[in-house]
Amino acid sequence: MKYLTDSQAFFGLMNQLWMGLSVTLPLFFYTLIFSLPLGVAVALLRMSRFRPVAFVTRIYILVLRGTPLILQIFAIYFLLPKLLGHSMDRMFSASLAFVLNYAAYFAEIFRGGLESVPRGQREAGKMLGMSRTQVFFRILLPQMAKRCLLPVSNEVVTLVKDTALVTAIALCDMYYYAKRATSASGSLLPLFIAGALYLLMNTLVEVAFNRLNRRLDYYRG
Amino acid sequence: MRENLLTAQGLVKRFEGRDVLKNVSLTLEKGETAAVIGASGAGKSTLLRCLCELERVDEGTIEIGGQTMTNGGRYGYAPEKELRRIRRRMGYVFQDFQLFPHFSVLRNVTEAQRCVLGRSRKEAEEKARALLDRMALSDKADTYPCFLSGGQRQRLAIARMLAMDPDILCFDEPTSALDPQLTKEVLQVIRSLAEEGRTMLIITHEMAFAREAAGRIFYMADGRILREGTPEDVFADPRVRAFAQTE
Ligand SMILES: Nc1ncnc2c1ncn2[C@@H]1O[C@H](COP(=O)(O)OP(=O)(O)O)[C@@H](O)[C@H]1O
Numbered sequence: 001m002k003y004l005t006d007s008q009a010f011f012g013l014m015n016q017l018w019m020g021l022s023v024t025l026p027l028f029f030y031t032l033i034f035s036l037p038l039g040v041a042v043a044l045l046r047m048s049r050f051r052p053v054a055f056v057t058r059i060y061i062l063v064l065r066g067t068p069l070i071l072q073i074f075a076i077y078f079l080l081p082k083l084l085g086h087s088m089d090r091m092f093s094a095s096l097a098f099v100l101n102y103a104a105y106f107a108e109i110f111r112g113g114l115e116s117v118p119r120g121q122r123e124a125g126k127m128l129g130m131s132r133t134q135v136f137f138r139i140l141l142p143q144m145a146k147r148c149l150l151p152v153s154n155e156v157v158t159l160v161k162d163t164a165l166v167t168a169i170a171l172c173d174m175y176y177y178a179k180r181a182t183s184a185s186g187s188l189l190p191l192f193i194a195g196a197l198y199l200l201m202n203t204l205v206e207v208a209f210n211r212l213n214r215r216l217d218y219y220r221g
Numbered sequence: 222m223r224e225n226l227l228t229a230q231g232l233v234k235r236f237e238g239r240d241v242l243k244n245v246s247l248t249l250e251k252g253e254t255a256a257v258i259g260a261s262g263a264g265k266s267t268l269l270r271c272l273c274e275l276e277r278v279d280e281g282t283i284e285i286g287g288q289t290m291t292n293g294g295r296y297g298y299a300p301e302k303e304l305r306r307i308r309r310r311m312g313y314v315f316q317d318f319q320l321f322p323h324f325s326v327l328r329n330v331t332e333a334q335r336c337v338l339g340r341s342r343k344e345a346e347e348k349a350r351a352l353l354d355r356m357a358l359s360d361k362a363d364t365y366p367c368f369l370s371g372g373q374r375q376r377l378a379i380a381r382m383l384a385m386d387p388d389i390l391c392f393d394e395p396t397s398a399l400d401p402q403l404t405k406e407v408l409q410v411i412r413s414l415a416e417e418g419r420t421m422l423i424i425t426h427e428m429a430f431a432r433e434a435a436g437r438i439f440y441m442a443d444g445r446i447l448r449e450g451t452p453e454d455v456f457a458d459p460r461v462r463a464f465a466q467t468e
Protein backbone atom coordinates (compact mmCIF):
# COMPACT_ATOMS: atom_id res chain seq x y z
CA MET A 1 0.00 0.00 0.00
CA LYS A 2 3.00 2.20 0.55
CA TYR A 3 3.09 3.46 -3.05
CA LEU A 4 -0.55 4.58 -3.00
CA THR A 5 -0.32 6.54 0.22
CA ASP A 6 3.22 7.83 0.12
CA SER A 7 3.65 10.08 -2.89
CA GLN A 8 7.37 10.35 -2.35
CA ALA A 9 7.75 6.58 -2.55
CA PHE A 10 5.58 6.58 -5.66
CA PHE A 11 7.66 9.17 -7.46
CA GLY A 12 10.82 7.38 -6.35
CA LEU A 13 9.49 4.23 -7.96
CA MET A 14 8.54 6.04 -11.15
CA ASN A 15 12.00 7.54 -11.25
CA GLN A 16 13.55 4.09 -11.00
CA LEU A 17 11.34 2.69 -13.72
CA TRP A 18 12.34 5.65 -15.83
CA MET A 19 16.00 4.77 -15.23
CA GLY A 20 15.19 1.22 -16.17
CA LEU A 21 13.75 2.45 -19.44
CA SER A 22 17.14 3.93 -20.27
CA VAL A 23 18.34 0.32 -20.52
CA THR A 24 15.20 -1.24 -21.94
CA LEU A 25 14.72 1.22 -24.77
CA PRO A 26 18.29 1.28 -26.11
CA LEU A 27 18.37 -2.50 -25.94
CA PHE A 28 15.15 -2.60 -27.93
CA PHE A 29 16.35 -0.16 -30.57
CA TYR A 30 19.84 -1.64 -30.93
CA THR A 31 18.30 -5.04 -31.45
CA LEU A 32 15.88 -3.75 -34.04
CA ILE A 33 18.41 -1.67 -35.93
CA PHE A 34 21.03 -4.37 -36.17
CA SER A 35 19.04 -7.59 -36.31
CA LEU A 36 16.84 -6.57 -39.25
CA PRO A 37 19.69 -6.05 -41.74
CA LEU A 38 21.61 -8.95 -40.22
CA GLY A 39 18.47 -11.05 -40.67
CA VAL A 40 18.43 -10.17 -44.38
CA ALA A 41 22.06 -11.20 -44.68
CA VAL A 42 21.46 -14.47 -42.80
CA ALA A 43 18.44 -15.21 -45.01
CA LEU A 44 20.60 -14.77 -48.10
CA LEU A 45 23.33 -17.01 -46.69
CA ARG A 46 20.69 -19.59 -45.80
CA MET A 47 19.52 -19.51 -49.42
CA SER A 48 23.06 -19.68 -50.81
CA ARG A 49 23.58 -22.15 -53.60
CA PHE A 50 26.95 -22.94 -52.06
CA ARG A 51 25.91 -25.85 -49.84
CA PRO A 52 28.40 -25.49 -46.96
CA VAL A 53 27.37 -21.86 -46.42
CA ALA A 54 23.68 -22.75 -46.45
CA PHE A 55 24.37 -25.62 -44.04
CA VAL A 56 26.34 -23.58 -41.52
CA THR A 57 23.68 -20.88 -41.62
CA ARG A 58 21.01 -23.47 -41.05
CA ILE A 59 22.82 -24.70 -37.94
CA TYR A 60 23.12 -21.11 -36.72
CA ILE A 61 19.39 -20.58 -37.12
CA LEU A 62 18.58 -23.93 -35.54
CA VAL A 63 20.68 -23.25 -32.45
CA LEU A 64 19.54 -19.67 -31.92
CA ARG A 65 15.89 -20.45 -32.38
CA GLY A 66 16.14 -23.78 -30.63
CA THR A 67 17.64 -22.71 -27.30
CA PRO A 68 16.28 -20.28 -24.72
CA LEU A 69 17.28 -16.69 -25.27
CA ILE A 70 18.17 -16.43 -21.62
CA LEU A 71 20.81 -19.13 -22.04
CA GLN A 72 22.21 -17.26 -25.01
CA ILE A 73 22.42 -14.10 -22.93
CA PHE A 74 24.31 -15.99 -20.23
CA ALA A 75 26.54 -17.69 -22.73
CA ILE A 76 27.60 -14.46 -24.35
CA TYR A 77 27.99 -12.65 -21.06
CA PHE A 78 30.06 -15.34 -19.34
CA LEU A 79 31.75 -17.26 -22.11
CA LEU A 80 32.69 -14.58 -24.62
CA PRO A 81 34.99 -12.72 -22.18
CA LYS A 82 36.79 -16.02 -21.52
CA LEU A 83 37.33 -16.50 -25.25
CA LEU A 84 38.34 -12.91 -25.87
CA GLY A 85 40.42 -12.59 -22.72
CA HIS A 86 38.84 -9.35 -21.54
CA SER A 87 35.58 -8.46 -19.89
CA MET A 88 32.66 -7.02 -21.76
CA ASP A 89 30.13 -4.37 -21.03
CA ARG A 90 26.84 -5.94 -19.84
CA MET A 91 24.79 -3.83 -22.16
CA PHE A 92 26.99 -4.77 -25.07
CA SER A 93 26.81 -8.49 -24.41
CA ALA A 94 23.06 -8.37 -23.86
CA SER A 95 22.54 -6.42 -27.08
CA LEU A 96 24.77 -8.84 -28.96
CA ALA A 97 22.78 -11.83 -27.72
CA PHE A 98 19.51 -10.16 -28.72
CA VAL A 99 20.79 -9.14 -32.14
CA LEU A 100 22.08 -12.63 -32.92
CA ASN A 101 18.89 -14.26 -31.64
CA TYR A 102 16.45 -11.97 -33.41
CA ALA A 103 18.46 -12.07 -36.62
CA ALA A 104 17.85 -15.82 -36.68
CA TYR A 105 14.08 -15.34 -36.38
CA PHE A 106 14.01 -12.50 -38.88
CA ALA A 107 16.12 -14.53 -41.29
CA GLU A 108 13.51 -17.28 -41.45
CA ILE A 109 10.73 -14.75 -41.92
CA PHE A 110 12.68 -13.01 -44.68
CA ARG A 111 13.54 -16.28 -46.37
CA GLY A 112 9.86 -17.14 -46.52
CA GLY A 113 9.12 -13.66 -47.86
CA LEU A 114 11.79 -13.87 -50.53
CA GLU A 115 10.70 -17.30 -51.63
CA SER A 116 7.13 -16.12 -51.96
CA VAL A 117 8.06 -13.45 -54.51
CA PRO A 118 7.42 -15.13 -57.88
CA ARG A 119 10.54 -16.36 -59.65
CA GLY A 120 9.43 -14.40 -62.71
CA GLN A 121 10.14 -11.14 -60.90
CA ARG A 122 13.82 -12.00 -60.70
CA GLU A 123 13.77 -13.12 -64.32
CA ALA A 124 12.04 -9.91 -65.42
CA GLY A 125 14.76 -7.85 -63.74
CA LYS A 126 17.44 -10.02 -65.26
CA MET A 127 15.98 -9.63 -68.76
CA LEU A 128 16.00 -5.86 -68.31
CA GLY A 129 19.73 -6.09 -67.77
CA MET A 130 19.78 -5.57 -64.03
CA SER A 131 22.58 -7.11 -62.01
CA ARG A 132 21.77 -9.56 -59.24
CA THR A 133 22.33 -6.84 -56.67
CA GLN A 134 20.03 -4.45 -58.47
CA VAL A 135 17.36 -7.13 -58.78
CA PHE A 136 17.64 -7.85 -55.07
CA PHE A 137 17.48 -4.30 -53.77
CA ARG A 138 15.07 -2.82 -56.30
CA ILE A 139 12.73 -5.71 -57.05
CA LEU A 140 12.85 -8.42 -54.39
CA LEU A 141 13.56 -6.57 -51.14
CA PRO A 142 10.65 -4.09 -51.33
CA GLN A 143 8.19 -6.85 -52.15
CA MET A 144 9.60 -9.05 -49.42
CA ALA A 145 9.22 -6.22 -46.90
CA LYS A 146 5.52 -5.96 -47.59
CA ARG A 147 5.01 -9.69 -47.30
CA CYS A 148 6.95 -9.88 -44.04
CA LEU A 149 5.36 -6.98 -42.22
CA LEU A 150 2.93 -9.00 -40.14
CA PRO A 151 5.31 -11.73 -38.91
CA VAL A 152 7.98 -9.09 -38.25
CA SER A 153 5.53 -7.11 -36.14
CA ASN A 154 4.91 -10.24 -34.10
CA GLU A 155 8.61 -10.54 -33.38
CA VAL A 156 8.91 -6.89 -32.46
CA VAL A 157 6.08 -7.21 -29.96
CA THR A 158 7.86 -10.20 -28.45
CA LEU A 159 11.11 -8.27 -28.40
CA VAL A 160 9.60 -5.54 -26.22
CA LYS A 161 8.73 -8.17 -23.61
CA ASP A 162 11.94 -10.19 -24.04
CA THR A 163 14.08 -7.21 -23.01
CA ALA A 164 13.08 -8.07 -19.44
CA LEU A 165 15.35 -11.14 -19.64
CA VAL A 166 18.47 -9.02 -19.19
CA THR A 167 17.62 -8.71 -15.52
CA ALA A 168 19.24 -12.16 -15.33
CA ILE A 169 22.70 -10.70 -15.86
CA ALA A 170 21.94 -7.87 -13.43
CA LEU A 171 21.39 -5.26 -16.05
CA CYS A 172 19.16 -2.62 -14.47
CA ASP A 173 16.29 -2.54 -16.94
CA MET A 174 12.72 -1.60 -16.15
CA TYR A 175 11.75 -5.08 -15.01
CA TYR A 176 14.77 -5.21 -12.69
CA TYR A 177 13.66 -2.11 -10.80
CA ALA A 178 10.02 -3.18 -10.71
CA LYS A 179 10.91 -6.57 -9.31
CA ARG A 180 13.26 -5.08 -6.76
CA ALA A 181 10.62 -2.62 -5.57
CA THR A 182 8.07 -5.38 -5.29
CA SER A 183 10.42 -7.56 -3.23
CA ALA A 184 11.33 -4.68 -0.98
CA SER A 185 7.80 -3.43 -0.37
CA GLY A 186 5.67 -6.52 -0.81
CA SER A 187 3.41 -4.45 -3.04
CA LEU A 188 2.57 -5.76 -6.51
CA LEU A 189 2.03 -2.25 -7.82
CA PRO A 190 5.55 -1.78 -9.23
CA LEU A 191 5.12 -4.92 -11.37
CA PHE A 192 1.70 -3.73 -12.49
CA ILE A 193 3.05 -0.37 -13.51
CA ALA A 194 5.93 -1.99 -15.37
CA GLY A 195 3.41 -4.25 -17.11
CA ALA A 196 1.37 -1.22 -18.12
CA LEU A 197 4.48 0.44 -19.50
CA TYR A 198 5.37 -2.65 -21.59
CA LEU A 199 1.81 -2.62 -22.85
CA LEU A 200 2.12 1.06 -23.71
CA MET A 201 5.30 0.38 -25.67
CA ASN A 202 3.62 -2.39 -27.57
CA THR A 203 0.66 -0.17 -28.31
CA LEU A 204 3.09 2.23 -29.95
CA VAL A 205 4.65 -0.68 -31.83
CA GLU A 206 1.24 -1.70 -33.07
CA VAL A 207 0.37 1.83 -34.17
CA ALA A 208 3.70 2.12 -35.99
CA PHE A 209 3.17 -1.15 -37.84
CA ASN A 210 -0.38 -0.20 -38.77
CA ARG A 211 0.93 2.99 -40.31
CA LEU A 212 3.66 1.15 -42.14
CA ASN A 213 1.12 -1.34 -43.40
CA ARG A 214 -1.09 1.43 -44.70
CA ARG A 215 1.87 3.04 -46.42
CA LEU A 216 2.67 -0.19 -48.22
CA ASP A 217 -0.95 -0.70 -49.14
CA TYR A 218 -0.74 1.33 -52.33
CA TYR A 219 -0.39 -1.85 -54.38
CA ARG A 220 -1.59 -5.41 -54.29
CA GLY A 221 0.37 -8.52 -55.07
CA MET B 222 23.29 -8.79 -97.28
CA ARG B 223 21.38 -10.81 -94.71
CA GLU B 224 22.62 -10.63 -91.21
CA ASN B 225 22.00 -13.30 -88.61
CA LEU B 226 21.22 -11.73 -85.29
CA LEU B 227 20.88 -15.04 -83.53
CA THR B 228 22.46 -18.38 -84.22
CA ALA B 229 21.85 -21.42 -82.08
CA GLN B 230 23.21 -24.83 -82.90
CA GLY B 231 22.65 -28.28 -81.52
CA LEU B 232 20.87 -27.16 -78.37
CA VAL B 233 20.20 -29.90 -75.87
CA LYS B 234 18.47 -29.15 -72.59
CA ARG B 235 17.76 -31.72 -69.91
CA PHE B 236 15.49 -31.42 -66.91
CA GLU B 237 16.02 -34.16 -64.36
CA GLY B 238 17.65 -36.41 -66.91
CA ARG B 239 14.89 -35.95 -69.47
CA ASP B 240 15.75 -34.31 -72.79
CA VAL B 241 13.40 -31.39 -73.26
CA LEU B 242 15.35 -29.93 -76.18
CA LYS B 243 16.83 -32.54 -78.48
CA ASN B 244 19.37 -30.99 -80.80
CA VAL B 245 17.61 -27.79 -81.77
CA SER B 246 19.20 -25.38 -84.21
CA LEU B 247 17.83 -22.11 -85.44
CA THR B 248 18.88 -18.76 -86.81
CA LEU B 249 17.10 -15.48 -86.80
CA GLU B 250 17.78 -12.81 -89.37
CA LYS B 251 17.76 -9.15 -88.60
CA GLY B 252 14.33 -7.69 -89.16
CA GLU B 253 12.40 -10.91 -89.39
CA THR B 254 9.43 -11.99 -87.35
CA ALA B 255 9.47 -15.66 -86.51
CA ALA B 256 6.75 -17.57 -84.72
CA VAL B 257 7.25 -20.77 -82.76
CA ILE B 258 4.23 -23.03 -82.68
CA GLY B 259 3.64 -26.48 -81.30
CA ALA B 260 1.70 -28.41 -78.72
CA SER B 261 2.02 -27.60 -75.06
CA GLY B 262 5.05 -29.39 -73.60
CA ALA B 263 6.90 -29.38 -76.93
CA GLY B 264 9.72 -27.32 -75.45
CA LYS B 265 8.91 -23.90 -76.93
CA SER B 266 9.30 -21.95 -73.70
CA THR B 267 12.42 -23.87 -72.79
CA LEU B 268 13.94 -22.97 -76.15
CA LEU B 269 13.16 -19.28 -75.76
CA ARG B 270 14.38 -19.27 -72.18
CA CYS B 271 17.65 -20.89 -73.23
CA LEU B 272 18.16 -18.28 -75.94
CA CYS B 273 17.82 -15.57 -73.28
CA GLU B 274 19.96 -17.39 -70.73
CA LEU B 275 17.06 -17.79 -68.32
CA GLU B 276 18.00 -21.45 -68.55
CA ARG B 277 21.38 -22.84 -69.49
CA VAL B 278 21.71 -25.45 -72.21
CA ASP B 279 23.53 -28.71 -71.63
CA GLU B 280 24.90 -28.86 -75.14
CA GLY B 281 25.13 -26.60 -78.13
CA THR B 282 26.24 -23.10 -79.00
CA ILE B 283 24.41 -19.79 -78.92
CA GLU B 284 25.57 -16.60 -80.54
CA ILE B 285 23.72 -13.31 -80.40
CA GLY B 286 24.65 -10.46 -82.69
CA GLY B 287 28.17 -11.83 -83.14
CA GLN B 288 28.75 -12.29 -79.40
CA THR B 289 29.09 -15.78 -78.01
CA MET B 290 26.75 -16.65 -75.16
CA THR B 291 28.01 -20.21 -74.95
CA ASN B 292 30.53 -21.91 -77.16
CA GLY B 293 29.69 -25.38 -75.97
CA GLY B 294 27.01 -26.33 -73.51
CA ARG B 295 26.80 -25.73 -69.80
CA TYR B 296 30.49 -25.03 -69.27
CA GLY B 297 31.04 -22.85 -72.30
CA TYR B 298 29.14 -19.81 -71.08
CA ALA B 299 30.71 -16.38 -71.21
CA PRO B 300 31.44 -14.62 -67.90
CA GLU B 301 28.49 -12.96 -66.19
CA LYS B 302 29.54 -9.46 -67.17
CA GLU B 303 29.58 -10.36 -70.81
CA LEU B 304 26.32 -12.31 -70.49
CA ARG B 305 24.70 -9.20 -69.09
CA ARG B 306 25.85 -7.26 -72.13
CA ILE B 307 24.53 -9.95 -74.46
CA ARG B 308 21.23 -10.24 -72.61
CA ARG B 309 20.76 -6.53 -72.91
CA ARG B 310 20.21 -7.07 -76.64
CA MET B 311 17.26 -9.30 -75.87
CA GLY B 312 13.86 -8.19 -74.71
CA TYR B 313 11.51 -10.66 -73.12
CA VAL B 314 7.76 -10.53 -72.61
CA PHE B 315 6.40 -13.06 -70.17
CA GLN B 316 3.16 -14.92 -70.48
CA ASP B 317 2.14 -13.64 -67.04
CA PHE B 318 3.55 -10.11 -67.53
CA GLN B 319 5.80 -10.05 -64.45
CA LEU B 320 5.36 -6.32 -64.01
CA PHE B 321 6.88 -4.81 -60.89
CA PRO B 322 3.86 -4.42 -58.63
CA HIS B 323 5.52 -1.99 -56.23
CA PHE B 324 6.42 0.51 -58.95
CA SER B 325 4.05 2.89 -60.70
CA VAL B 326 3.32 2.26 -64.35
CA LEU B 327 5.78 4.99 -65.29
CA ARG B 328 8.50 3.65 -63.02
CA ASN B 329 8.08 0.15 -64.43
CA VAL B 330 9.33 1.65 -67.68
CA THR B 331 11.98 4.01 -66.28
CA GLU B 332 13.64 1.89 -63.59
CA ALA B 333 15.93 -0.23 -65.75
CA GLN B 334 16.65 2.64 -68.12
CA ARG B 335 18.03 4.54 -65.18
CA CYS B 336 19.87 1.86 -63.26
CA VAL B 337 21.05 -0.25 -66.21
CA LEU B 338 21.53 2.24 -69.03
CA GLY B 339 22.33 5.16 -66.74
CA ARG B 340 19.86 7.48 -68.41
CA SER B 341 18.84 10.63 -66.57
CA ARG B 342 15.41 10.82 -65.00
CA LYS B 343 14.28 13.28 -67.64
CA GLU B 344 15.55 11.21 -70.52
CA ALA B 345 14.07 8.01 -69.09
CA GLU B 346 10.70 9.60 -68.43
CA GLU B 347 10.51 11.14 -71.87
CA LYS B 348 11.20 7.78 -73.43
CA ALA B 349 8.74 6.08 -71.10
CA ARG B 350 5.97 8.57 -71.80
CA ALA B 351 6.44 8.21 -75.54
CA LEU B 352 6.19 4.43 -75.21
CA LEU B 353 3.19 4.58 -72.88
CA ASP B 354 1.56 6.88 -75.38
CA ARG B 355 2.17 4.38 -78.13
CA MET B 356 0.72 1.62 -75.98
CA ALA B 357 -2.32 3.81 -75.23
CA LEU B 358 -1.39 3.94 -71.55
CA SER B 359 -0.52 7.62 -71.15
CA ASP B 360 -3.35 8.27 -68.74
CA LYS B 361 -2.19 5.35 -66.56
CA ALA B 362 1.36 6.57 -65.92
CA ASP B 363 0.81 7.29 -62.22
CA THR B 364 -1.28 4.30 -61.29
CA TYR B 365 -0.01 0.82 -60.33
CA PRO B 366 0.00 -2.37 -62.39
CA CYS B 367 -2.60 -4.05 -60.17
CA PHE B 368 -5.16 -1.52 -61.37
CA LEU B 369 -4.64 -2.33 -65.06
CA SER B 370 -6.59 -4.77 -67.20
CA GLY B 371 -4.80 -7.82 -68.61
CA GLY B 372 -4.36 -6.22 -72.01
CA GLN B 373 -3.02 -3.03 -70.46
CA ARG B 374 -0.63 -5.05 -68.34
CA GLN B 375 0.80 -6.83 -71.32
CA ARG B 376 1.14 -3.57 -73.25
CA LEU B 377 2.96 -2.11 -70.25
CA ALA B 378 5.29 -5.12 -70.25
CA ILE B 379 5.98 -4.45 -73.93
CA ALA B 380 6.69 -0.76 -73.22
CA ARG B 381 9.03 -1.75 -70.40
CA MET B 382 10.92 -4.04 -72.76
CA LEU B 383 11.08 -1.53 -75.63
CA ALA B 384 12.47 1.16 -73.33
CA MET B 385 15.73 -0.81 -73.22
CA ASP B 386 16.10 -0.71 -77.02
CA PRO B 387 16.60 -4.46 -77.44
CA ASP B 388 17.62 -5.88 -80.80
CA ILE B 389 15.61 -9.08 -80.49
CA LEU B 390 12.14 -9.14 -79.00
CA CYS B 391 11.04 -12.42 -77.46
CA PHE B 392 7.45 -13.16 -76.58
CA ASP B 393 6.37 -16.28 -74.71
CA GLU B 394 2.66 -16.70 -75.39
CA PRO B 395 1.99 -13.02 -74.82
CA THR B 396 -1.76 -13.42 -75.14
CA SER B 397 -2.53 -16.75 -73.55
CA ALA B 398 -3.52 -15.13 -70.26
CA LEU B 399 -5.94 -12.77 -72.03
CA ASP B 400 -9.50 -13.05 -73.25
CA PRO B 401 -10.18 -12.70 -77.02
CA GLN B 402 -10.87 -8.96 -77.00
CA LEU B 403 -7.69 -8.15 -75.07
CA THR B 404 -5.76 -10.61 -77.21
CA LYS B 405 -6.68 -8.52 -80.24
CA GLU B 406 -5.30 -5.36 -78.65
CA VAL B 407 -1.99 -6.97 -77.81
CA LEU B 408 -1.59 -8.73 -81.16
CA GLN B 409 -2.22 -5.38 -82.85
CA VAL B 410 0.73 -3.93 -80.96
CA ILE B 411 2.97 -6.86 -81.85
CA ARG B 412 1.94 -6.61 -85.47
CA SER B 413 2.91 -2.93 -85.53
CA LEU B 414 6.33 -3.87 -84.16
CA ALA B 415 6.74 -6.43 -86.92
CA GLU B 416 5.87 -3.80 -89.49
CA GLU B 417 8.61 -1.57 -88.09
CA GLY B 418 11.08 -4.25 -89.03
CA ARG B 419 11.93 -5.36 -85.52
CA THR B 420 13.51 -8.77 -85.06
CA MET B 421 11.09 -10.91 -83.14
CA LEU B 422 10.66 -14.44 -81.91
CA ILE B 423 7.12 -15.17 -80.76
CA ILE B 424 5.71 -18.28 -79.19
CA THR B 425 2.03 -18.28 -79.93
CA HIS B 426 -1.08 -20.39 -80.07
CA GLU B 427 -2.80 -17.88 -82.33
CA MET B 428 -2.49 -19.72 -85.62
CA ALA B 429 -4.14 -16.98 -87.70
CA PHE B 430 -1.77 -14.43 -86.22
CA ALA B 431 1.29 -16.59 -86.83
CA ARG B 432 0.26 -17.24 -90.40
CA GLU B 433 -0.26 -13.60 -91.20
CA ALA B 434 2.29 -11.71 -89.10
CA ALA B 435 5.31 -14.04 -89.12
CA GLY B 436 7.72 -14.31 -92.01
CA ARG B 437 8.92 -17.63 -90.71
CA ILE B 438 7.40 -20.37 -88.63
CA PHE B 439 9.07 -22.99 -86.49
CA TYR B 440 6.92 -25.96 -85.69
CA MET B 441 8.10 -27.79 -82.59
CA ALA B 442 7.11 -31.17 -81.26
CA ASP B 443 8.72 -33.29 -78.59
CA GLY B 444 11.83 -31.15 -78.14
CA ARG B 445 12.62 -30.80 -81.84
CA ILE B 446 11.95 -28.30 -84.57
CA LEU B 447 10.12 -30.59 -86.97
CA ARG B 448 9.44 -28.05 -89.61
CA GLU B 449 10.56 -24.53 -90.43
CA GLY B 450 9.87 -22.19 -93.30
CA THR B 451 7.41 -19.68 -94.63
CA PRO B 452 3.87 -19.86 -93.28
CA GLU B 453 2.63 -21.32 -96.58
CA ASP B 454 5.15 -24.15 -96.51
CA VAL B 455 4.80 -24.95 -92.86
CA PHE B 456 1.03 -24.90 -92.80
CA ALA B 457 1.01 -27.11 -95.88
CA ASP B 458 2.72 -29.84 -93.87
CA PRO B 459 0.11 -32.42 -92.85
CA ARG B 460 1.61 -32.75 -89.36
CA VAL B 461 1.32 -29.02 -88.81
CA ARG B 462 -2.17 -29.00 -90.24
CA ALA B 463 -3.20 -31.77 -87.88
CA PHE B 464 -1.75 -29.81 -84.97
CA ALA B 465 -3.29 -26.49 -86.05
CA GLN B 466 -6.70 -28.06 -86.17
CA THR B 467 -6.49 -28.96 -82.51
CA GLU B 468 -5.72 -25.36 -81.56
N1 LIG C 1 12.12 -26.06 -64.76
C1 LIG C 1 11.69 -27.25 -65.23
N2 LIG C 1 11.95 -28.39 -64.54
C2 LIG C 1 11.56 -29.58 -64.99
N3 LIG C 1 10.90 -29.77 -66.15
C3 LIG C 1 10.61 -28.69 -66.90
C4 LIG C 1 10.99 -27.37 -66.48
N4 LIG C 1 10.58 -26.50 -67.42
C5 LIG C 1 9.97 -27.23 -68.36
N5 LIG C 1 9.98 -28.53 -68.06
C6 LIG C 1 9.43 -29.61 -68.89
O1 LIG C 1 9.93 -29.46 -70.19
C7 LIG C 1 8.93 -29.77 -71.14
C8 LIG C 1 8.79 -28.62 -72.10
O2 LIG C 1 8.25 -27.53 -71.41
P1 LIG C 1 8.02 -26.12 -72.09
O3 LIG C 1 9.28 -25.68 -72.72
O4 LIG C 1 7.42 -25.24 -71.09
O5 LIG C 1 6.95 -26.47 -73.23
P2 LIG C 1 5.99 -25.51 -74.04
O6 LIG C 1 6.39 -24.09 -73.75
O7 LIG C 1 6.18 -25.89 -75.45
O8 LIG C 1 4.62 -25.81 -73.56
C9 LIG C 1 7.67 -30.06 -70.38
O9 LIG C 1 7.51 -31.45 -70.32
C10 LIG C 1 7.93 -29.51 -69.02
O10 LIG C 1 7.29 -30.27 -68.04
Ligand SMILES: [Mg+2]
Pocket residue numbers: 265266267394
Ligand atom coordinates in the same frame (compact mmCIF):
# COMPACT_ATOMS: atom_id res chain seq x y z
MG1 LIG D 1 5.29 -22.56 -72.76
